[in-house]
Amino acid sequence: MNLTIKPVTKLALVLLAVSFSLVTRPVSGQAYSPHPGAVAKGFLVIPATDFIDEFPKGNKLTEAATLKTEWQFNNTAIVLQSETNLIARVTVPEEGSYYLYVRSKGAGAGAFKIAVNDRVTDSVFGKQPQLWKKGGSFKLSKGVAYVKITRITPGASFDVVVLSKKPDVTEEEIRPFQLNEEVRLLKQYNVPLSNAVKFGDVNGDGLTDFMVLTPDFSAYVFDNAGKELWNWKSPETNAKARSEFEAPGVVWDFDRDGKAEVVHWRFLDGKEWLVIASGETGQVKKQVEWPTRPLPHEYNNFRLAIAKLTSGSPNELVVYTDMGGTVNVNAYTSNLELLWEHTETRKKDNLGHYVYPADLNGDGIDEVLVGSLLLDAKGKEIWNRFGLLPDNHDHADSYKFADINLDGKPDIVTANSETGIFIYEAMTGRIIWQAVAEHAQQIQAGYFLKGVKGPQVVAGGRTYGNRQLNEPYLWSQLYWFDNQGNTLLKWPGQPINGNPDFIKGNWRGDGAEHLFWYKFKLGDNGKGTCYFPAPVFHMFDFMGKGAEEVITLANGILSVYGSKYATYHNKDTKKDLNYLKSSVVNHTHY
Secondary structure: OOEEOOOOOOOOOOOOOOOOOOOOOOOOOOOOOOOHHHHHOOEEEEEHHHHOOOOOOOOEEEOHHHHOOOOOHHHOEEEOOOOOOEEEEEEEOOOEEEEEEEEEEOOOOOEEEEEEOOEEOOOOEOOOOOEEEEEEEEEEOOEEEEEEEEEEEOOOEEEEEEEEOOOOOOHHHHHHHOOOOOEEEEEEEEOOOOOEEEEEOOOOOOOOEEEEEOOOOOEEEEOOOOOEEEEEOOOOOOHHHHOOOOOOEEEEOOOOOOOOEEEEEEEEOOEEEEEEEEOOOOOEEEEEEOOOOOOOOOOOEEEEEEEOOOOOOOOEEEEEEEOOOOEEEEEEOOOOOEEEEEEEOOOOOOOOOOOEEEOOOOOOOOEEEEOOEEEOOOOOEEEEOOOOOOOOOOOOOEEEEEOOOOOOOOEEEEEOEOOOEEEEEOOOOOEEEEEOOOEEEEEEEEOOOOOOOOOEEEEEEEEEOOHHHOOOOEEEEEEEEOOOOOEEEEEEEEEEEOOOOEEEEOOOOOOOOEEEEOOEEEOOOOOEEEOOOOOEEEEEOOOOOOOOEEEEEEOOEEEEEEEOOOOOOOOOHHHOHHHHHHHHHOOOOO
C-alpha cells in the first residue's frame, strides 16, 4: 500500500497585499461611479476587464503567470491581437484636469495609444517590458468620459488604465484598488495542481476539510487549517492515460461517526479498487474491485456521487465508469455492497461526463440521470433519448434542475454540445424547448435578470481556436434565454478565451441567489463585473455560518472568498445532509 502519512505542516495563509475594499467596479461597458474612498484619493481606475463588453475577435485574456510577471491588476490583462479598438465609459465625479497612467507590457512590435473623449495621447504604450507609464493630462467635465484603446499594432497587453488629478501616481498606489470592494479573502491554501477538489469534515471538528485529486488519480487530504493529513500516490502505470479527465472521488460520512470517509480509486496488488478510507488517516475501511473490465482499458469519465436510493438519509454511492465501448453505472450501499449495475454499449462520452442522483418526482428517493438516460433508484430505465442524441460527440456536458415551465415540477436543463440546449420534462424526457448556443458547454438556470418574467437559462457557448495559428483552443460567450427559449442577449459581444464554469449561491446570506462565471459576478443585466483573480470553481457554505462562499482554484492555489455584506446566521447549512449531498459533495466542472 503506497500510503504516506506526512508530518503536519502549517501552511501560511497567503493574504493579498490589501483587502479589496476601495473601489466598486461597474458592469463592464457601462459608466460607473468610483467608490468614495478612491475619489478621495483622486483615482479613476479602469481595469482591463472593463473593456471586454465588445471584445474584438482575436484578443485574449491573460494572467500574471502566463505573462511571467510578478502581478497584473486583478490578475487579468488583455493581449491586443486585433486592431479593432476597445472602449470603456467612466463616470467623472468632478470637473478638472486628470493625468493618464497606463500599465502595459510589450511583445514584439506591439503598441497602442489611448484616446480620452476626442483627444488621442502623444504617448505610445506597450513597446517596453512591463511598464507603468504616464500619458499626458486631459481636461474633463463632470459626467461620462470615453476611454478608448486605439491605434493598435497587435502584440502588446495592458491590465489597467488610471485617470487621476495627482501628477505623480505610482503603480503601488493602485494595487489597493483591485477587484470589488465587496470581496473578502477568507482562506487560501497551497495545494497540488488539480482540477478536482472534494470537501467535507474528515476530523470531526465541524470545519470544512478537503481532498485534492490530481490528474493521475493520486489523493491528498488537508484539514481546514491547510495541514496535509495524508496522501496516497498513484503508481506511474497508466498515469498518462488517466491524466486527461477529472479524477473520481467524494467525501462522505457513511458510518455517521462525525468524521467523513473518502471514497476514491486506488491501484493495489496489480488491481484497481474502489475504496472507502478514513478521511483522517487514509487507512482503508472497505474496498471492492473497481467496476470496469480488466486492464488495459480507457479512463474516460470515471465519476462518483452520493445518492439517496433508499428511505432515510442519503448514504449510497453511485459510480460511473466510461471505458469507451462499455459504460457502467453501479450503485453501492455504504458498505460497498452492490445494489445494481446498468451497462450500455456506447462510444466514449455518449453518456456525458458525470452522473446526477436527484429526486425528480418528489417521492424522497433519487432517480439517477446519466447522459440522455434516466434510471430509477433500482437501476431500471425510466426513459432515454438515444434516438435524439446518437452521436457520442453530442453528449451532455452539464445538467441543472429547475422548474422552467412553472408547472411546479423540476425540469432538466441540459447543455448538449453542438446540438445546443434542451429543456426536458424530468420524468418523461419530453422536450419543453430547445435552442442552440454554439457548443453548449456549461449551463445554469434561475432568476437573475431584471425585468424578465419567469426563470432564465444561461449557457456558456464554446467555440474553438486554431491551434496551428497559436490561438487559444477554447473560447466562451454567454447566451441568455427566457423560460420560453427566446434569446435575450449575449455577453461579451465576442467570446473570451477559456472554458469558464458557472456557480451560483446565497452569496450575501439573505436567501437571494447570485450568479458567477469565470472571474465575474453577473449583474441583473446579464453582464459581468470582475470579482476574483482566478476562475470560480465551487460555491457553498464553506465557513459554516449560513452564507455561501465562492471558491476559486488555479495554479495550485485554492481560495475562499466571502461577501463584505453577508448576513451570517451562525448555522452551518452543511448540517442538512441533502444540502451537503447536492450542493457540496456532488460537484463537477461538467
